[in-house]
Amino acid sequence: MANHNAINITEKDILVCIFQRGAADGLNALVPYGDNDYYNKRPTMSVPQPGANNGAIDLDGFFGLHPALAPLKPIYDIGDLALIHATGVPHRSRSHFTAQELVERGLTNKLGPNTGWLGRHLALNTKPSSSAFRVVSISGNVPVTLTGADDPLAFSEISSFGFDQGVINTGYPEVLTNLFRNPLPFSNTAQAALSAVDELASANPGIIPPDNGAAYPVTTLGKQLQQVGQLIKSTLPVEVICLDSNGWDHHENLPTFIQQSLTELAGAISAFHSDMGTRMQNITVLINTEFGRRVSQNASLGADHGTGSLAYVMGGGINGGQVFSNWPGLSDQNLEMNEDLKITTDLRSVQAELLTKRLGGTNMNTVFPGFTYTPAGIFN
Amino acid sequence: MDIDKKNNGKFILDNLQTRREFLKLLGKGLGYSAILTSLPGCGGGGSSPTPVAQIPMASPEYVTLKRTSFGVHRDELASIQAIGINAYLEQQLNYQNINDDNLENTLRTRFPLAFQTPAQLYAGFPENTQDINVDMISATQHRQIFSKRQLYEVMVEFWSDHFNIQLLNGLGPTLKPTDDLQVIRIHALGNFRDLLQASASSPSMIFYLDNFFNQAAAPNENYARELMELHTLGVNGGYTENDIKEVARCFTGWSIRFPNDPDGNPGEFIFRSTIHDNNAKTVLQNTITSNGGQTDGIQVLDILATHLSTAQFISTKLCRRFISDQPDEATINTVTTAFINSNGDIKDTLRALFASNAFQNTSDLKLCRPTEYLAGVIRSLAPDTNYPTDNGILFATAQSILGQLPFNWPTPDGYPDQQTYWGSTGGLLNRWRLSFLSFANVIQEINVFQINYNAMLNGANTLTTIIDAMINNILMRPISSDDKNFLLEWLNTQTGLTNDTALPTETIDKLTPSIASVLISSAYFQLR
Numbered sequence: 001m002a003n004h005n006a007i008n009i010t011e012k013d014i015l016v017c018i019f020q021r022g023a024a025d026g027l028n029a030l031v032p033y034g035d036n037d038y039y040n041k042r043p044t045m046s047v048p049q050p051g052a053n054n055g056a057i058d059l060d061g062f063f064g065l066h067p068a069l070a071p072l073k074p075i076y077d078i079g080d081l082a083l084i085h086a087t088g089v090p091h092r093s094r095s096h097f098t099a100q101e102l103v104e105r106g107l108t109n110k111l112g113p114n115t116g117w118l119g120r121h122l123a124l125n126t127k128p129s130s131s132a133f134r135v136v137s138i139s140g141n142v143p144v145t146l147t148g149a150d151d152p153l154a155f156s157e158i159s160s161f162g163f164d165q166g167v168i169n170t171g172y173p174e175v176l177t178n179l180f181r182n183p184l185p186f187s188n189t190a191q192a193a194l195s196a197v198d199e200l201a202s203a204n205p206g207i208i209p210p211d212n213g214a215a216y217p218v219t220t221l222g223k224q225l226q227q228v229g230q231l232i233k234s235t236l237p238v239e240v241i242c243l244d245s246n247g248w249d250h251h252e253n254l255p256t257f258i259q260q261s262l263t264e265l266a267g268a269i270s271a272f273h274s275d276m277g278t279r280m281q282n283i284t285v286l287i288n289t290e291f292g293r294r295v296s297q298n299a300s301l302g303a304d305h306g307t308g309s310l311a312y313v314m315g316g317g318i319n320g321g322q323v324f325s326n327w328p329g330l331s332d333q334n335l336e337m338n339e340d341l342k343i344t345t346d347l348r349s350v351q352a353e354l355l356t357k358r359l360g361g362t363n364m365n366t367v368f369p370g371f372t373y374t375p376a377g378i379f380n
Numbered sequence: 381m382d383i384d385k386k387n388n389g390k391f392i393l394d395n396l397q398t399r400r401e402f403l404k405l406l407g408k409g410l411g412y413s414a415i416l417t418s419l420p421g422c423g424g425g426g427s428s429p430t431p432v433a434q435i436p437m438a439s440p441e442y443v444t445l446k447r448t449s450f451g452v453h454r455d456e457l458a459s460i461q462a463i464g465i466n467a468y469l470e471q472q473l474n475y476q477n478i479n480d481d482n483l484e485n486t487l488r489t490r491f492p493l494a495f496q497t498p499a500q501l502y503a504g505f506p507e508n509t510q511d512i513n514v515d516m517i518s519a520t521q522h523r524q525i526f527s528k529r530q531l532y533e534v535m536v537e538f539w540s541d542h543f544n545i546q547l548l549n550g551l552g553p554t555l556k557p558t559d560d561l562q563v564i565r566i567h568a569l570g571n572f573r574d575l576l577q578a579s580a581s582s583p584s585m586i587f588y589l590d591n592f593f594n595q596a597a598a599p600n601e602n603y604a605r606e607l608m609e610l611h612t613l614g615v616n617g618g619y620t621e622n623d624i625k626e627v628a629r630c631f632t633g634w635s636i637r638f639p640n641d642p643d644g645n646p647g648e649f650i651f652r653s654t655i656h657d658n659n660a661k662t663v664l665q666n667t668i669t670s671n672g673g674q675t676d677g678i679q680v681l682d683i684l685a686t687h688l689s690t691a692q693f694i695s696t697k698l699c700r701r702f703i704s705d706q707p708d709e710a711t712i713n714t715v716t717t718a719f720i721n722s723n724g725d726i727k728d729t730l731r732a733l734f735a736s737n738a739f740q741n742t743s744d745l746k747l748c749r750p751t752e753y754l755a756g757v758i759r760s761l762a763p764d765t766n767y768p769t770d771n772g773i774l775f776a777t778a779q780s781i782l783g784q785l786p787f788n789w790p791t792p793d794g795y796p797d798q799q800t801y802w803g804s805t806g807g808l809l810n811r812w813r814l815s816f817l818s819f820a821n822v823i824q825e826i827n828v829f830q831i832n833y834n835a836m837l838n839g840a841n842t843l844t845t846i847i848d849a850m851i852n853n854i855l856m857r858p859i860s861s862d863d864k865n866f867l868l869e870w871l872n873t874q875t876g877l878t879n880d881t882a883l884p885t886e887t888i889d890k891l892t893p894s895i896a897s898v899l900i901s902s903a904y905f906q907l908r
Contacts, residue, residue, distance in 0.1 A: 094605070161809065164404075179867075180902075185903050189803055
């Protein structure tokens with residue numbers, strides 16, 4: 001039965017993955033204000049130097065946060081946030097759909113396992129319990145990242161997952177259990193859904209309020225992260241939660257749109273950090289996108305599809321308070337295909353180190369076949 | 381035994397007196413406003429189940445209807461059984477000979493914004509944004525549920541996904557209704573080359589994929605990339621990043637008139653020659669000579685429409701739509717050949733697909749999508765219902781829960797057509813909850829559709845005969861004896877009655893909606 005006092009602290013971190021869909025621009029989020037070429041190539045689309053009106057928030061004398069990311073600065077300062085710039089999976093596709101698929105599969109081309117990098121990691125470990133809540137997606141669908149794991153649970157709102165008591169009284173769930181028995185089509189998924197309904201009704205995480213005065217923004221991402229917090233604080237044995245952040249495809253009017261997108265991101269992330277409090281010691285949050293945007297602004301005050309971008313990691317087990325970057329520079333001769341930010345840190349090395357140090361270890365050949373990783377020292 | 385007491389609170393759901401409570405039952409927590417805030421996508425790419433058909437096969441006529449319509453309708457099943465599968469499909473392909481005036485006239489009256497020009501819609505914009513959204517969704521849903529031109533509506537949905545445009549996107553609400561009528565609906569069973577050019581010059585597409593920004597001095601590649609990746613060649617269709625840049629240059633100047641343009645109406649196509657790149661281009665090894673103006677883009681469309689990769693890409697997508705997620709190579713090749721030999725005639729291409737062994741001799745290979753499910757529920761449970769008299773919000777709310785609201789998929793690739801996406805835990809649960817539409821007849825206020833269970837039962841009054849009658853009327857296909865026994869055991873437990881006891885009318889009235897909800901929740905109804 002429900003025990004709201006139990007806390008899910010194990011030797012492994014709970015992992016929260018946020019995928020920024022649409023190719024989030026890294027250059028205006030974590031601004032390389034120390035690189036003059038940034039201002040040369042984005043003459044009317046750049047974030048001003050620290051100290052100027054609406055200027056970047058200085059982090060280390062070279063990089064500064066977009067002012068909309070101000071709520072992340074205190075988290076950075078206490079060492080719970082690290083930023084990785086000029087990162088990505090070197091796949092060379094500029095198609096959103098192909099690139100998202102490759103990044104989620106952890107591959108540089110389509111030859112390779114058909115499952116997600118995280119799904120393959122999760123499949124290495126046997127299920128510790130029969131809970132349907134071990135692997136959860138709160139974006140309605142199961143992302144490619146999680147394919148390969150046993151029956152990831154997918155829903156869009158805790159409050160809408162389940163049946164009315166009147167329906168349960170009619171015996172409807174029981175008869176469905178029989179009609180979707182093994183090995184009939186969709187039996188595994190159906191059984192997982194039915195047991196998830198039972199578990200959720202028993203744990204009732206939807207009523208758990210935010211702690212420590214955390215105020216989640218009333219936005220899609222804010223509501224989703226509030227639910228992530230509720231699941232973590234409930235008795236449900238969640239290990240991995242994936243969600244999407246949409247709307248990053250800023251081909252035009254980037255300054256206005258990215259201001260909105262970063263405001264939503266920072267508000268939701270910082271509320272989650274407050275809500276989790278000391279639980280943050282055993283939580284890792286990873287935020288990344290499919291590729292970055294082109295260095296030069298286009299005629300529509302936006303940027304077209306590019307290559308390298310920015311990733312964020314947050315949690316108690318992070319060597320935070322620093323930007324990890326082997327900065328490639330933005331002068332013409334240093335650009336990928338003469339126009340994009342180069343990838344100097346393979347995103348998979350960040351993920352590999354995360355699995356190794358924070359998720360109890362993994363099998364590198366299975367999760368990232370053919371990839372040799374060098375830990376960057378991002379995680380403790 | 382006191383039957384009524386035994387049944388109290390079991391087969392009549394508590395608190396199911398009003399329309400609002402009914403919607404809450406379907407949405408559990410989602411309110412009426414869900415349609416305004418819902419995001420598409422309640423499916424998933426879970427553990428990739430590969431269903432093996434282990435349930436009794438339906439008749440070939442049933443399977444044909446399941447795959448070429450939005451759910452099997454009793455009258456159409458009778459029709460296809462009478463005239464044969466080939467004759468039925470030919471009838472459906474020649475959709476203009478099927479009179480649907482009654483429905484179309486109703487839609488014009490009920491959902492007028494779906495028929496208005498950009499200039500008309502702009503006059504009320506942006507206050508009319510949600511009204512346009514609801515009218516567009518509702519007109520589409522009503523056609524899927526009620527049109528006699530079912531195959532045509534299936535192809536309209538196919539091309540709406542193929543050339544997807546998110547309606548709620550800047551000026552999008554004023555532009556998409558015309559795209560729907562003048563691009564998708566006109567050419568859905570016409571010629572692919574015509575459809576492609578209609579789309580390329582559609583203000584709705586030009587706005588959605590930023591081509592109005594595309595100019596010689598600063599090309600915008602968004603449309604060029606999706607034109608090749610999603611509309612024609614496919615991502616592995618043999619083009620390079622340089623081809624994308626060249627195609628973008630060819631389409632510089634393909635633009636729209638914006639509001640307050642003194643020379644024309646807002647939302648009209650215009651070729652702006654002053655911002656067109658007049659230099660020569662090379663597209664897929666073809667030279668486009670200089671100073672071609674608007675013909676540059678036309679030449680690109682010619683190259684793309686006749687490219688082998690396009691024939692293969694379109695044919696593969698059609699096979700996925702009508703057969704399974706992994707169609708066999710031989711069938712794809714047959715359909716590709718038909719596409720090439722007919723110069724992209726969509727009817728001829730479909731004829732080849734329908735004639736294939738893979739289409740004719742398989743069944744239950746794929747989970748139906750949410751639009752098919754919702755329309756199928758109405759077509760199966762309420763085959764005689766009249767056109768709804770509400771404002772369309774019930775069906776739209778139902779579909780917002782299922783996650784496939786027409787014109788609301790945000791990215792240009794269109795709603796996924798893979799059962800792994802839709803068949804997630806949450807996706808199945810949403811379908812099951814929507815199966816409680818079977819209770820609509822309990823609520824007097826639900827004037828959207830009427831279910832007549834008594835007509836289905838035709839005098840059946842024992843658990844055994846009731847189950848048989850409802851399987852025949854709702855599923856219209858045989859079920860396994862094991863499954864029938866599970867249903868009877870469930871009813872025995874819930875009612876305390878044996879299979880052959882004659883039941884009083886009020887008990888039957890309480891049982892039927894529950895039985896219906898279970899039947900339409902089962903794999904028998906969900907697979908195609």
